[in-house]
Amino acid sequence: MGALLGLCVAAVAFLAWRIEKHGMNLKIQLIESASALEEKSFPDIPDFDELRESLEDLIAETIGSMRTPQLADHLGAMAQQFFQMKMAKQMQEMTSILPASDHIHAQEDDVN
Secondary structure: OHHHHHHHHHHHHHHHHHHHHHHHHHHHHHHHHHHHHHHOOOOOOOOHHHHHHHHHHHHHHHHHHOOOOOHHHHHHHHHHHHHHHHHHHHHHHHHHHOOOHHHHHHHHHHHO
16 A cells, blocks of 8 residues: 555656646747847838838829820820710610510420
8 A cells, every 4th residue: 555655646746847847948938039029120110201201202203204294195095985875875785675684584494
């Protein structure tokens, strides 16, 4: 009986030692992770005046590269609108020619 009690005490001591060892490993990993986070630096936020100046430069460059519409641009827009209207009329005619889907389903039911 004494040997069994000694064996139980030894097993509990061994488990306590393992728990303590894993606790120390976790503590070391936590310290390493915290130091890795501290090493990461946040990006420098630029000055708002610099941001405003760069935005002004971008806008000035964009507006400077724009050109006034030429005759070809206006003619192209008119042709585009004409072809869009023509295409819409053709699509409308095609939908009026095609049978309605309810009519198709009714015919299928009649066949079955």
